[in-house]
Structures are given as structure tokens and as C-alpha cells.
Amino acid sequence: MQAHDGRRRILAGVDRAAQALGLFPGMPLAQAQAMLPGLEIAEADPDGDAQALAQVAAWCVRYTPLTAPDPPDGVWLDVTGGTHLHGGEAGLLADLLGRLTRGGFAARAALAETPGAAHALARYGDPESMIVPPGGCRAALATLPVAALRLAPEVAETLRRVGLDRIGQLAAAPRAPLSRRFGPDLLRRLDQAFGERFEPITPVVPPTMITARRAFAEPLLTAEALTAMIGGLVATVCAALEKSARGARRLDLLFERVDGSVQAVRIGTARPTHAPAHLARLLREQLERVDPGLGVEAMRLVVPLDEPLSPRQGPAVLAGEAAEAADIAGLVDRLANRLGAGRVYRVIPVESDVPERSVRPVPPLAPVPGPRRSASWPLLPRPARLLSPPQPIEALSLLPDQPPAAFVWRRLRHRIRRADGPERIFGEWWKCDGERQAVRDYWRVEDEQGRRFWLYRSGDGSDAATGNLRWFLHGLF
Amino acid sequence: MLEALRARIAGLERRGSARRARVLPFGSPAINAQLPGGGLALGCLHEVAGAGPEVEHGAAAALLIAGLLARSSGCVLWAVERQDLFAPALAGVGLHPDRIVFAEAGPSVLLVMEEGLQHPGLAGVVGEIGGRLGLTASRRLQIAAEASGVVALALRRSRRFDNPALVEPTAAATRWRVACLPSPPPLAHAPETPGLGRARWRLDLIRCRGGEPGTWVVEACDAQGRLALAADVQHRPAAPARRRLG
Numbered sequence: 001m002q003a004h005d006g007r008r009r010i011l012a013g014v015d016r017a018a019q020a021l022g023l024f025p026g027m028p029l030a031q032a033q034a035m036l037p038g039l040e041i042a043e044a045d046p047d048g049d050a051q052a053l054a055q056v057a058a059w060c061v062r063y064t065p066l067t068a069p070d071p072p073d074g075v076w077l078d079v080t081g082g083t084h085l086h087g088g089e090a091g092l093l094a095d096l097l098g099r100l101t102r103g104g105f106a107a108r109a110a111l112a113e114t115p116g117a118a119h120a121l122a123r124y125g126d127p128e129s130m131i132v133p134p135g136g137c138r139a140a141l142a143t144l145p146v147a148a149l150r151l152a153p154e155v156a157e158t159l160r161r162v163g164l165d166r167i168g169q170l171a172a173a174p175r176a177p178l179s180r181r182f183g184p185d186l187l188r189r190l191d192q193a194f195g196e197r198f199e200p201i202t203p204v205v206p207p208t209m210i211t212a213r214r215a216f217a218e219p220l221l222t223a224e225a226l227t228a229m230i231g232g233l234v235a236t237v238c239a240a241l242e243k244s245a246r247g248a249r250r251l252d253l254l255f256e257r258v259d260g261s262v263q264a265v266r267i268g269t270a271r272p273t274h275a276p277a278h279l280a281r282l283l284r285e286q287l288e289r290v291d292p293g294l295g296v297e298a299m300r301l302v303v304p305l306d307e308p309l310s311p312r313q314g315p316a317v318l319a320g321e322a323a324e325a326a327d328i329a330g331l332v333d334r335l336a337n338r339l340g341a342g343r344v345y346r347v348i349p350v351e352s353d354v355p356e357r358s359v360r361p362v363p364p365l366a367p368v369p370g371p372r373r374s375a376s377w378p379l380l381p382r383p384a385r386l387l388s389p390p391q392p393i394e395a396l397s398l399l400p401d402q403p404p405a406a407f408v409w410r411r412l413r414h415r416i417r418r419a420d421g422p423e424r425i426f427g428e429w430w431k432c433d434g435e436r437q438a439v440r441d442y443w444r445v446e447d448e449q450g451r452r453f454w455l456y457r458s459g460d461g462s463d464a465a466t467g468n469l470r471w472f473l474h475g476l477f
Numbered sequence: 478m479l480e481a482l483r484a485r486i487a488g489l490e491r492r493g494s495a496r497r498a499r500v501l502p503f504g505s506p507a508i509n510a511q512l513p514g515g516g517l518a519l520g521c522l523h524e525v526a527g528a529g530p531e532v533e534h535g536a537a538a539a540l541l542i543a544g545l546l547a548r549s550s551g552c553v554l555w556a557v558e559r560q561d562l563f564a565p566a567l568a569g570v571g572l573h574p575d576r577i578v579f580a581e582a583g584p585s586v587l588l589v590m591e592e593g594l595q596h597p598g599l600a601g602v603v604g605e606i607g608g609r610l611g612l613t614a615s616r617r618l619q620i621a622a623e624a625s626g627v628v629a630l631a632l633r634r635s636r637r638f639d640n641p642a643l644v645e646p647t648a649a650a651t652r653w654r655v656a657c658l659p660s661p662p663p664l665a666h667a668p669e670t671p672g673l674g675r676a677r678w679r680l681d682l683i684r685c686r687g688g689e690p691g692t693w694v695v696e697a698c699d700a701q702g703r704l705a706l707a708a709d710v711q712h713r714p715a716a717p718a719r720r721r722l723g
Contacts, residue, residue: 331599338592339581339583344578344579378565384539385536385563452657
């Protein structure tokens with residue numbers, strides 16, 4: 001992309017392929033065209049880029065309520081406390097980068113304790129995505145060039161000439177001469193990167209979302225005061241939702257603190273709803289995660305995800321099954337917000353003989369498939385408890401198609417009196433290559449006290465490729 | 478006159494609105510006869526645990542509970558610390574897993590149970606409790622169950638079977654222990670035939686509010702969740718009739 005810098009036309013941005021061929025931003029256009037005659041050139045559009053960046057920041061609201069663009073080419077996401085919802089820090093980064101790449105962006109990401117450190121590592125860090133553990137900022141930043149600290153280009157150039165090339169060297173140098181020579185900005189950026197000086201980011205609220213904000217004359221400190229305010233905000237938002245016949249699926253409550261930082265709690269519901277009592281209760285349960293600091297001066301409630309409300313879920317009186325389903329939705333919401341959405345589920349059967357894969361969790365309010373679904377519950381008796389992973393036991397059986405006479409589990413010997421089987425279960429070669437010939441022979445056995453166990457032998461006894469003939473305990477009846 | 482006295486005491490004990498106490502009956506009339514009301518009282522907390530080494534996994538206890546709930550209708554909330562329940566087994570005793578909402582609560586099983594007991598639309602709330610269930614916690618569950626009329630079933634589990642927390646007094650209306658017994662051969666006339674018949678359990682009612690404790694040897698839940706008194710026990714000479722308290 002080419003732009004005009006006042007004197008001549010220069011390259012404003014180059015893509016990866018061009019970079020590989022030796023072009024860089026700032027190179028004069030004429031030189032670039034001389035190097036590569038067939039170069040494709042487009043006009044730089046800084047406003048369009050800024051708008052696109054704001055849109056990416058708005059899209060990132062799916063991960064956390066607090067996102068802000070970091071011009072010209074970055075986005076900040078404050079994911080404090082919310083990483084478990086996306087599979088941990090690594091899972092969140094992987095998901096984010098995956099979606100951005102699929103959307104056509106070339107992206108790099110870094111997770112660190114301070115915005116300055118994250119900015120530096122994302123642009124100059126070595127692997128494409130990296131996570132810095134708490135307290136590891138200094139070590140991680142030490143080898144990065146000083147340009148990563150968001151300094152003016154002349155300052156960076158001067159530092160390089162003086163010999164302070166890397167951030168580690170800069171941090172080790174005495175502070176007073178640096179401040180005298182380069183002004184206060186240099187040390188401010190250094191302190192911000194290491195976390196000694198706090199740097200707030202101002203979260204962007206996409207304009208299309210329903211939002212309600214309330215500012216307070218005096219900063220609020222106590223939980224009771226905040227609780228009381230939640231009711232008012234929820235009422236306003238629910239009125240707006242009702243007017244457009246939509247229900248909220250996700251709500252973000254942002255607390256703007258006196259010191260400029262913003263804390264957020266996020267709740268989700270299984271079905272779109274605009275019931276103020278239910279939503280207020282879910283928000284109040286999350287209030288203990290918020291640290292008011294020196295006081296909260298404003299609260300803002302945002303609806304990042306809303307869906308049309310089907311007429312069945314309206315506030316009219318429902319009878320029987322529909323009312324019960326609505327009741328369960330409220331219970332599921334409260335449990336899911338307290339424990340985590342992945343911990344509340346129903347199970348459905350899966351077309352698979354292998355027992356540990358034969359059930360699958362599904363969201364609790366997903367429509368139940370009808371009786372003619374593809375997989376159904378197995379008819380043969382199955383144990384109530386399934387051990388995961390199956391526990392190895394010592395057992396000896398005389399013939400391949402006989403159950404063992406006794407087995408030892410946890411140093412206790414169980415003599416087997418009766419048994420039923422074998423039930424042969426084949427491995428699923430289409431799922432896992434190693435299971436191409438794997439075979440398990442399951443036995444339901446009862447020992448002398450009457451306890452029943454589900455044992456299996458890996459392998460059919462005649463062909464060594466089907467298994468190593470070891471015995472395992474898989475379940476208890 | 479005795480009946481009138483009994484009704485008055487039952488009314489005093491209920492300590493609430495005079496609604497007819499509803500029960501969840503066992504599949505066996507002999508067990509129902511022993512329980513006040515003819516079954517497990519709804520709106521109360523009941524405790525079930527395995528006996529001896531089975532207290533660790535509580536497989537039979539889980540099947541007993543599932544068999545009971547199979548004959549009710551509606552959603553069931555099953556709270557566990559860690560998921561090791563195998564759903565096809567519950568389907569095998571008649572509790573269709575479509576009805577169950579599982580919640581992996583980690584250490585907060587009691588909180589989740591209380592949350593669930595506030596919904597009168599549920600058929601039952603089951604919680605697998607691995608630690609203590611003292612008087613205070615169980616009274617909270619009992620009060621929550623009374624308010625909504627949902628039956629609360631606590632499945633006690635413990636690594637050690639001599640854990641003193643298992644015998645601590647609680648506010649549960651009934652406390653049960655399930656032990657496995659050797660089962661008879663599947664074909665009575667050909668005892669050498671290999672195979673497994675219906676499992677056999679010893680069901681101990683060790684505490685019952687408003688009733689007397691008892692012991693039964695039963696055959697495990699069938700496909701509809703019903704228990705049956707073991708046949709060779711049924712045909713014993715009749716035991717002297719028990720007098721009910723109250």
C-alpha cells in the first residue's frame with residue numbers, strides 16, 4: 001500500500017510475501033517498483049483501517065467485555081478472570097487466533113500482566129502466540145528491542161546509538177540520567193510495561209448493543225449499594241429488550257472505578273430472556289468477584305448478545321410442560337453461571353460400542369431428540385460407575401473364552417463365583433489408528449461377597465495384534 | 478381412636494399447611510408398609526449409602542435411587558463432585574437419562590442441591606456427597622425440600638468405610654444402607670449353568686422418622702426400577718407382626 005509522506009510516495013504497508021522479497025514500510029515507492037516490476041499497489045486508507053480495527057475490537061467482545069483498539073494495528077483484551085470460560089489461557093489464544101486467521105487476518109497474540117508488556121510481546125515476541133506467567137514480565141521483555149516500548153522513533157534511534165538496544169539493558173541502566181536525557185516518557189513506558197505504573201484501557205462499547213449507564217455523585221464502595229443499583233440498570237435494559245421483542249443471552253456489567261480501571265462481570269443465559277428479577281439475581285451472584293478499589297463511580301450494563309424471543313417464552317401464564325421447561329431454564333442459568341457452563345449438562349447416547357465414548361454431554365436445554373434417533377441406550381446391562389481410566393488388575397484365566405477364577409485389585413483378592421460374558425467390543429479403526437484391530441472381551445463377574453464388577457481383557461487371546469491380554473477393571477455394578 | 482391419635486400426631490409433626498403428604502413408593506409392598514405414608518416422603522431429605530467397601534463407589538446406592546425416581550415423572554437434578562456415573566446403567570433401571578440434568582459441582586454439591594430444591598417442578602434432587610453432612614447442612618436441605626415439596630436424596634460416599642462422618646446424626650427423614658449379597662444361580666433347576674441373574678441386595682433402613690428400622694433382602698431394580706423381595710426369603714415362616722410407632 002502506498003501513501004504520501006509529504007515529500008514522496010512511500011510504502012505504508014507490505015504483506016508477508018512482499019516482506020520476504022525485501023520490501024519494508026517506509027521504502028520509497030519508486031525503489032520498490034524498480035526492485036519488483038510487477039508489484040500490486042493499493043492506496044492506503046487509514047480511516048477505513050481504523051474502522052476495521054474498531055470492528056475487530058467489537059467482535060472480540062465475545063471473549064471479554066473489556067476490549068479496546070490499540071491503533072494502528074492491534075486490539076487489547078482484558079481477560080482477567082474470564083479465561084476459564086474459553087478453555088483456559090492457551091485455549092482462548094488458540095481460539096482467537098484460529099478465528100482471526102479463518103477470517104483472513106494474519107494475527108499474533110500475547111498474554112501478559114500489563115497492556116504494555118502484551119503490546120511488546122505480541123509484536124516482537126518470538127513464538128506467534130505466547131503466554132507470560134504472572135511475575136515473568138521482566139524476564140520475557142528483557143530480550144526485546146526497545147522499539148517495542150511504544151517510544152518515539154527518534155528516541156529509539158538514539159538509544160540504539162548509545163548502546164541500549166534491548167529492554168533488559170534499559171531496565172538495568174540508572175534512571176536519573178535517562179530521565180534527564182530523554183524526558184519522563186521513556187521511564188513512563190518502561191514502568192507501564194513492567195507493571196509499576198498502572199495503565200488503564202478504555203473499553204469500547206459497540207454502538208449497536210443495548211446499553212444502560214448510571215453515574216454516581218459519590219463513588220460507591222459497599223456491596224449493598226452496588227446491589228441496589230443493579231436492579232435499576234436491569235430494569236432499563238429489560239424495558240428496551242421488551243420493546244424490540246428480544247431476549248438477552250449474555251449480559252456484561254462494567255464497573256468504572258475511580259482510578260480509571262474498569263472491572264466487568266459477565267453472565268449468560270441458556271434461553272433468551274428479559275425477566276428483570278432473574279437477570280438481576282444472576283448478576284448479584286457474581287458481584288463478589290468485583291473489587292471496588294477506591295470506589296465505583298459509574299456502572300454500565302451492556303447486552304453483547306441478544307436473540308429474538310419466541311412467543312412461547314413470553315411472560316404470559318404457561319401451563320404444564322412449558323412452565324416446567326421455563327423453570328428448569330432458570331435453574332440451569334443459575335447453576336451454569338455459578339459452576340461454569342461446561343459443568344451442567346445432559347447426556348445423550350453416541351453411536352459407539354466403546355463404553356467410554358458411548359455417551360456425550362449436551363447443553364441441558366438442547367431439544368431432546370425423538371425416539372427414532374440414530375443411537376439408543378444399550379440393551380445389555382452396564383455398570384453404574386465407570387472408572388476412567390480403566391484400572392489394571394492382575395487376573396489369570398485358563399482359557400481365552402473363560403472368565404478369570406480370581407483377580408487382584410488394590411491388593412485385595414476377589415474370587416469370582418459367577419460370571420457372564422464374553423461381550424466382544426471391537427475398536428473403532430475410523431477414530432484411532434491404533435484401534436484398527438483392538439478387541440476387548442468384557443465379563444460381568446460376581447465375587448464371593450456378591451459385589452459385581454465389569455472386567456475386560458484386551459485382546460482375543462489368539463491374535464497378538466488385537467491386544468496384549470492384560471486385564472482391566474472398567475466399572476462397578 | 479388409635480387412628481385419630483396417629484393422624485393428630487402426624488399433623489403436628491408436619492408443622493406446615495395441612496396438605497396430604499405425597500410419597501414415592503418402592504416397588505415392593507413389604508417395604509412400603511414399613512414406611513410412614515407408604516413410601517419415601519416427598520419434600521424430605523433421605524440418605525442412602527453403600528455398606529462396607531461399597532461406600533466408596535456407591536454403585537448399588539445409585540441404582541436404588543435411580544429405580545425410585547424412575548417411577549416419578551419430571552426432571553431430576555443429579556449433582557456430583559466428579560462425574561463417574563455411567564448413564565446407560567440408569568437407563569437400564571428405568572430412569573431415562575433425558576430426564577437428568579447433571580451438575581459437576583466439585584466441592585459445592587450441597588449448594589447445588591439447595592439451589593435445585595427451590596424449584597417445585599423437579600421430580601427429585603440427588604447429590605453425591607463425599608464428605609460430612611452434619612445436622613446444620615442437612616437441616617438446611619430439609620427445610621428447602623419442605624418448602625418446595627421436592628424429594629432430596631443424599632448419596633453418601635467415602636473412601637473409608639469406617640468414616641465417622643457417615644454415622645453422624647443428620648436431619649434426614651430416612652437413612653438407608655445398601656449392601657451387595659451373593660446372588661442365586663440364574664436357573665434354579667440347573668445351578669451349574671454359567672451366567673448372572675438379578676443381583677441381590679440387603680437393604681437396611683437404619684433410621685426412619687415416624688417408623689421403625691428394618692432389613693430386607695431384595696432383588697435389585699428391574700427395568701422399571703422396582704425392587705422385589707427375594708423369593709427364598711419370602712417363603713419363610715411369618716415373622717411376628719411389628720408394632721408401628723405413633
